[in-house]
Amino acid sequence: MPAERITSTTLAAMKRRRDAIACLTCYDAAFAGLLESAGVEVLLVGDSLGMVLQGQPTTVPVKLEHMVYHSACVSRAAARSLVIADMPFLSYATADRALAAAERLMGDGGAAMVKLEGGGELAQTVARLTRFGVPVCAHLGLLPQSVHRLGGYRYQGRDDAGAARIRADALALQDAGASLLVLECVPAALAQALAGELDMPVIGIGAGSGCDGQVLVLHDMLGLLPGRSPTFSKDFAAAYGSVAAALAGYVAEVKERSFPGPGHTLY
Numbered sequence: 045m046p047a048e049r050i051t052s053t054t055l056a057a058m059k060r061r062r063d064a065i066a067c068l069t070c071y072d073a074a075f076a077g078l079l080e081s082a083g084v085e086v087l088l089v090g091d092s093l094g095m096v097l098q099g100q101p102t103t104v105p106v107k108l109e110h111m112v113y114h115s116a117c118v119s120r121a122a123a124r125s126l127v128i129a130d131m132p133f134l135s136y137a138t139a140d141r142a143l144a145a146a147e148r149l150m151g152d153g154g155a156a157m158v159k160l161e162g163g164g165e166l167a168q169t170v171a172r173l174t175r176f177g178v179p180v181c182a183h184l185g186l187l188p189q190s191v192h193r194l195g196g197y198r199y200q201g202r203d204d205a206g207a208a209r210i211r212a213d214a215l216a217l218q219d220a221g222a223s224l225l226v227l228e229c230v231p232a233a234l235a236q237a238l239a240g241e242l243d244m245p246v247i248g249i250g251a252g253s254g255c256d257g258q259v260l261v262l263h264d265m266l267g268l269l270p271g272r273s274p275t276f277s278k279d280f281a282a283a284y285g286s287v288a289a290a291l292a293g294y295v296a297e298v299k300e301r302s303f304p305g306p307g308h309t310l311y
Contacts, residue, residue, distance in 0.1 A: 050085050050126040052157065052179050052223040058085075058256070059245040065257025066298045067247055068265070068291075071097060071114045073121035075262060080125045082291035086247070087122055088259060089115045089155065091130040091189070096263040103188045106132045108145055112153040119154025128181050128224075129155035133189045136160050139172045146178045159226065161187040163213030167220040174221030182217040184210050185251065186229035199250070199311055201230040211238060218244050226259065227251045229276070231311040250276035252309045258298045266290055276308045 048054075058065055067086035070076050071093045079087055093114055094106035115129040129149040136142035142160070149155045158173070159181040160166060170180050185200045194200075201207040211234075214225060225246045227235050232252025239246040239255050248255030260277055263269050266287060267279035280290035297303035 049124055049156075052126070055085070055126070055224060055245045055257075056243070064299050064301055065245060065247060066295045067257055067259035068294070069093075069259070069262045070118050071262075072117045076118045076121035076125070078287065078291060079262075080122055082288070083295045084291070085125060086257070086259070087118055087125045087127050088159070089118050089127065089129045089153075090261065091132050092261050096261060096269060102191050103130075104133045104192070106130075108132055108135050108148060112148050115149055115153030115155045119156075126157065127155050128157040128159050129153055131158050131160045136166070136169055139169045142169050142173055143176065143178075146173055150178065157181055157224065159183055159224075161189050163209070164216035167216045170217055170220040170222050174223075179224075180217075180222045181224040181226060182214070182222040183226045183228065184213055184217075184230075185227045188228075197229070199229045199231070201234050202311060207231070207234050210234065211241075214238055214242060218242055227255065232309050248304075250274065250304075250308075250310070253301050253304050258303065260294070265294060275310060276304060278303060278308060 066084045068079055068084050069090040070079055070087040091103040091106040094100040094103045111129055111132050119127045131145050135145040146158050149158050157179040161183040173180050201210045223244050225244055227246055227248050229250040235248050235251035236254025245256040247257045247259050249259050264273045264277040266281045280294050284290045284293040
């Protein structure tokens, strides 16, 4: 990992070099230090904390103050990694609310970028955020905050119409100023095509190995949660034997593009 702070410019250069980007969710200072030591470039303070830390059934109940608190915990310990904070449910329902939420997440929470879920309907909001100096990560495909509308956690973009919508949304968000894109639970061929077409890096989760980088929920990849992990994930702790070795193994497998393999790619 380079000595200088990783930024969106760093990630763009990594994409051009075909250097895969390793990203994991992170919610506290202790893990922030461990992930950074392992070479994880991007620490995502995800609203998944509602499910893995708070015991909520979805990410919807997560509040802005929760995200600010956990972002601050992570950012205090992250000397080099890029810290991205999720904007929680309805915190960006209007451009004014989005600006206010970004102010909290970056000012009080110390995040260097914010992430929001949604398509071209958010282009004006993204444009306004970036106009005021807020780096934005977009999120397309399966949108966890929209789980009630979607009717469950289901793969998206599996037919031609769905794939076309995701592509159009990605281009609109890039044109609006987004500098990074998370693609969740979309077919591998679609994700690879978008990674090749877009200038901004594409980080996949359940989207095959053709993306510019990968992200997983930390608790899933360490096998910390009871029950079955998502099929696209992998228990790296079971494979490598310790937390430190699991994190290093994850980074190595992402970098060599052996993860996700065929067994972690559904479509």
